[in-house]
Amino acid sequence: MAVESVISVKGLTKTFQGQPILRGVDLEVYEGEVLVILGGSGSGKSTLLRHMIGSVKPDEGSISLLGADICGMCESDLDEARKQIGVLFQSGALFSSKTIRENVELPLREHTQLRRDVIDAIVKVKLEMVGLREHADKYPAEISGGMRKRAGFARAIAMDPKILFCDEPSAGLDPVRSAELDRLIRTVSKNLGATCVVVTHEMDSAFAIADRMAMLDQGRIVAVENRAWFERLQQLKEDETVDMTERELLVRQFLRGDLEGPLSKREDAEGYERDLFGVKPLGEAAD
Ligand SMILES: Nc1ncnc2c1ncn2[C@@H]1O[C@H](COP(=O)(O)OP(=O)(O)O)[C@@H](O)[C@H]1O
Ligand SMILES: [Mg+2]
Structure with a gap:
């Protein structure tokens, strides 16, 4: 069975105030996976x-989302494309003046013509999925941080x-709430058949939910592999690392949070870049 790519990022570069942040990112996200x-x-x-x-x-570069190039899109086309995606931001980003129910129904009211009673039913289903149906009429300030996250998640999945x-x-x-949310993301995205892209720097979380993992470092993807590849690297003993490449050592150090390793030797930045990518640092004259 051919696996469809639902997001395709090619040669993405972005500089903020003269500082290169993304330096040629290539990444494919496949249908139904948690990346x-x-x-x-x-x-x-x-x-x-x-x-x-x-x-x-x-x-520079291009991004295709569900087959459409979103870089050249106008705002109204982008809004249309965004109906097919849900986003859970770091803060949960709920409106504090609206109840949990009102927050979750917002995308349905804005983007669909569904009848009131249908919207009410969908909101109940989504709130039940995240265990908040009984808290629908509370305001964000009246519930815990973990519940706010789950409410934000219910809103993100409101439109399927x-x-x-x-x-x-x-x-x-906290670790328990965090593990609960990880499990919720994985089960709900698998139940909805949604492709899921999760950004994190927390290893436990990453290993709990990923099908595949991509590691970003200094504006480039240094590894994109299945979870087992990352698990193996993380678990390798020190004496098993002799034949490893610089790239693998770097990923391993990050995964383990080790003090020693390539990440700690950045003073030799130019040599490192050449090592990793076989390119000359910017500004260096050609031979
Ligand atoms: N809109 C912006 N304007 C200027 N600098 C930005 C902007 N957004 C992000 N940055 C900078 O880009 C770098 C990467 O930020 P970010 O993508 O938030 O990193 P991460 O999510 O991996 O922690 C940071 O140095 C940040 O200060
Ligand atoms: Mg961030």
Whole structure:
């Protein structure tokens, strides 16, 4: 069976205030998978995700979402394309003046012509999925951080999105709440048949939900492999690492949070870049 690519990112570059943030990102996301994008703080994960939902335009490169090129789209076409995606932002991003029910029904009221009673039923189903049906009439300030996250998740899936994007879903949650949300994301996206792109720097979370993982480092994807590949690297003993490439050592250090490794040797940045990518650093004269 051929696997369809639902997001295709090619040669994406983005510079903010003279600082290159994304430096040629290529990434395919396949239908029905949970892809986790890993990377250190400030490595450009959120920036990449914002490109994928069309809220930031690239300097160069292309992004195709469900077969449509979103880089050249006008706002109204983008709004149309966005009906097929759900986004869970880091904060949950609920409207504080609206109840949980009102927050979740918002996309349905804005983007569909469904009857009131149908919307009410859909909202009940979504709130039940995240265990919040009994809290529908509360305001965000009246529920816990974990519940707010789940409410944000219910809103993200209100429209049965084809693709679900989550940026650091477990940030700010305690380990148990965090694990609960991970499980919820995975089961709900599998039940809805939604493709899911999750950005995180938390390893437990990444390993709990990923089918495949992509690691972003210094504006480039250094590895995109299935979860087992990353698990194997993480578990390798020190004496088993002798034949590993610089790229594998770097990923391993990140996964394990080790103090020693290529990530800690960035002073030799130029040599590192040449090692990793076989290219000359910018500004260096050709032979
Ligand atoms: N709109 C923006 N304007 C200027 N700099 C930005 C903007 N968005 C992100 N950045 C910078 O890009 C870098 C990567 O940010 P981000 O994508 O949020 O990283 P991550 O999500 O991996 O922590 C950071 O140095 C950040 O300050
Ligand atoms: Mg971020």
